[in-house]
Amino acid sequence: MLSQIHMLPLLFDMILAFKPCPDHCLCYESSDLVDCQSRGLTHIPHNIAHGTWLLDLSRNKLTEVRSNSFIGLWSLRILLLSNSSIRMLQQQSLSSLQFLERLDLSFNQLQWLPRDFSQSLSALQELRLDHNLLQHLSSPSLDHFENLRKLDVSYNHIRAMEGKVFNSLSHMNRLNLEGNRLNVLKDDLLTRQQNLEVLLLGHNNLSLIETEALAPLWSLTLLGLQGNQLVHLKFKTFLNLHTTSTHLQLSLNPWTCDCELHRVFSKIKHVRYLNVEDYDDIVCHAPALQAGINLSSMDSQLCITETASVLVITITVVLAVIGALIKAERNRKSKQAITDANSNRKL
Numbered sequence: 293m294l295s296q297i298h299m300l301p302l303l304f305d306m307i308l309a310f311k312p313c314p315d316h317c318l319c320y321e322s323s324d325l326v327d328c329q330s331r332g333l334t335h336i337p338h339n340i341a342h343g344t345w346l347l348d349l350s351r352n353k354l355t356e357v358r359s360n361s362f363i364g365l366w367s368l369r370i371l372l373l374s375n376s377s378i379r380m381l382q383q384q385s386l387s388s389l390q391f392l393e394r395l396d397l398s399f400n401q402l403q404w405l406p407r408d409f410s411q412s413l414s415a416l417q418e419l420r421l422d423h424n425l426l427q428h429l430s431s432p433s434l435d436h437f438e439n440l441r442k443l444d445v446s447y448n449h450i451r452a453m454e455g456k457v458f459n460s461l462s463h464m465n466r467l468n469l470e471g472n473r474l475n476v477l478k479d480d481l482l483t484r485q486q487n488l489e490v491l492l493l494g495h496n497n498l499s500l501i502e503t504e505a506l507a508p509l510w511s512l513t514l515l516g517l518q519g520n521q522l523v524h525l526k527f528k529t530f531l532n533l534h535t536t537s538t539h540l541q542l543s544l545n546p547w548t549c550d551c552e553l554h555r556v557f558s559k560i561k562h563v564r565y566l567n568v569e570d571y572d573d574i575v576c577h578a579p580a581l582q583a584g585i586n587l588s589s590m591d592s593q594l595c596i597t598e599t600a601s602v603l604v605i606t607i608t609v610v611l612a613v614i615g616a617l618i619k620a621e622r623n624r625k626s627k628q629a630i631t632d633a634n635s636n637r638k639l
Contacts, residue, residue, distance in 0.1 A: 311341035324367065328352070336361045346370040350396070356380040363388045374398040374420070381405065387412045394418045398444070401425055410436040422446040422468065429453050435460050446492070447471035455480035466490040470516065473497055479504040486510045494541065495519035507532040518570065519544040523578075527556045530566060540568045549576035549587055551595040557587065 313319035314337030317328040324345035328337065333352040340347065342364050354376045362368065368389055378400040386392070390412055402424040410416075414436050426448040437443075440461050450472040458464070462484045474496040482488065482505065489511050498520035506512070512535050522545040530540075540560075547553060557574075560566050568574075576582040582590065 311343065312339040313341070314339050329372070340365060343367050346372075348372045350374040350376060352376045354378050356382065357385040358382050359384045360387060361385050365389065366391060368392055370394045372396045374400070376400060378402060381409065383408055384412075389413060391415050396420045397424070399423045403427060405429070405433040407432040409433040412436075414438060416440055418442040420444045421448070424448050426450060429457050431456050431459065434458070437461050438463065440464055442466040444468040445472070449473060451475065453481060455483075458482060459484050461485070463487055465511070468492045469496070470494045471496070475499060477501045477505045479507075481505065483508050488512055490514045492516040493520070497521050499523065501525070501529050503529050504532060505529065507534075510534055512538050514539050514541075516541045517545070518542060521546060523548045524553060525556050527559045530560055531563070533566070535565050537565050537567070540566060541570050542568055543570040543573040543575070545574075546577035547574060547587065548578040549582045549585075549590070550579075553587070554595055 311319065311321055314326070314328060316331045316333070317326055317337065319326050319341070324341070324343050326340055326344050326347050329348045330351040333349065333354060335354065336349065336357065340362075344365055345367055347362075347365070347368060347370070350372045351374070354373070356379060357373070359382045362371070362385075365388060369392060371389065371392055371394070374396045375398075378397065379402065381402065383406050385406070386395075386409070392413055393415060395413070395416060395418070398420040399422075402421070403426065405421075405426070407430070410433060416437060417439055419437070419440060419442070422444045423446070426445060428450060429445065431454060434457060438460055441464060443461065443464060443466070446468045447470065450469070451474065453474075455478065458467075458481065464485060465487050467485070467488060467490070470492045471494075474493065475498065477493065477498060477500070479502045482491075485508055488509050491509065491512060491514070494516040495518070498517065499522060501517075501522075503526060506515070506529060512533060515538060518541045522542070524547075525542075557568070557571070560568060561571070572586065572588050574587045576585050576587055576590075
């Protein structure tokens with residue numbers, strides 16, 4: 293009897309140590325990792341151990357994530373749901389993941405995010421939403437991401453974003469918006485992003501960067517603007533960047549190579565903290581005579597041509613004025629001669 297009593301703590305420890313493992317998944321007790329990737333799952337398993345630290349559900353056929361799908365998983369820090377054919381996230385589908393730090397929803401078919409998407413994810417530090425079908429981002433969906441450091445929404449269908457959409461993300465240091473359909477980078481989009489270090493906007497439809505759009509970005513080290521629809525730039529836009537060192541990527545845009553563009557790039561190159569990484573790859577698209585030619589190989593000629601044109605116009609105008617003055621003087625002398633002749637006749 294005494295021996296049985298002494299065994300009770302051991303049995304109790306064994307019960308506590310037992311962790312359920314979902315069918316078709318691999319569970320690693322020593323690391324609290326549950327691997328359910330590529331299992332053909334159509335729904336999220338229910339018998340996942342409460343102590344799970346990492347849950348990999350990528351490459352399945354989930355279609356949607358239902359409300360309270362992860363209830364009880366308070367220890368979860370990393371959740372991987374990429375490539376799982378997810379079209380919809382129901383309200384409160386992530387409500388029990390208060391300590392989640394990394395969430396990967398990339399390569400799915402999401403068209404929108406629920407309004408309470410961020411409500412229980414205040415500890416999240418990295419969020420991947422790239423390669424979905426998102427058409428816009430709204431403030432309510434992102435409002436509680438005060439600890440988010442990295443946000444990737446590249447290769448979606450986003451055309452525009454409201455000014456306050458990133459206001460709560462003041463600790464974000466990396467934002468990837470590549471491969472969307474943005475037309476304008478507005479002044480009020482990044483007003484709270486003083487900690488942003490990397491901003492990737494390549495391969496959108498950007499034709500305009502408003503003058504104050506980059507001014508709040510005190511920590512920016514890399515700005516990717518390649519592959520857009522930029523024709524000209526305003527030097528003041530980049531002068532408003534008060535950083536210690538910022539690398540710019542500006543190639544693959546349809547630049548109009550004229551003296552004004554040459555002046556802008558010349559000024560940028562002389563600003564100590566600005567560095568155009570791909571300057572030698574910037575190719576002119578207009579005017580027709582310069583199309584296909586690298587800006588770096590002809591930039592000094594652009595202003596010479598313009599100066600010559602201005603000089604020709606100036607000389608033409610001066611000669612026209614001189615000619616007019618000579619003609620006026622001749623007319624005056626002719627009239628004076630006629631007046632003198634008439635006066636002599638009267639005498």
